[in-house]
Amino acid sequence: MEAKAVAMHVRISARKARLVANEVRGYGYQEAMDILRFTNKKASDMIIDLLNSAVANAIQADENVMPESLYISKIYVDDGPIMKRYRPRARGRASRIRKRLSHITLVLSDKAPVGSEG
Template identity: 50%
Template structure:
């Protein structure tokens, strides 16, 4: 059995969030939270919240034991990109792309694959 938590429209580039998510895939939930706590990336704070939410969903909605939970899968999808203009020299303009992410974390009681 698996429980899931999703956060959408996080204003961090998916490429940067994937670096953090790759650290916790397949780990026990307590170990994953310890890793995230000492990861010096801005995305680690958001991923920590999602892992805690998924663990709470498993504990409260599916009556699973929190100490036995693993991060079975976690992935990051690209959300909409906000496009803004930045003035440059000689009347030109550059496009700034402010990227967003959708983060999904699934926890279960068995370690997958």
């Protein structure tokens, strides 16, 4: 069984969110929560919310599933749209500020990832 949660138009650049997403890929629910809770990055709070949403989706799909038996089988961060803003500069010029957004997708599975038996 797989459960999926997607956060779209998240106000963080994909490059920064990928750093945190790569840390929890393949871990179980409880281990991933422990890692994210003690990660000092803005993206960790966003991924915690997304992980809780995916667990809620899994429970909604199958009431007999235990959150401790779920693993992060896929997590990836894609680029979203870019908000363009302008900032005044010297001599009447303006420079562009690009505020990047991202889409974070997380898929939970109840099967252990390959190579994690041990």
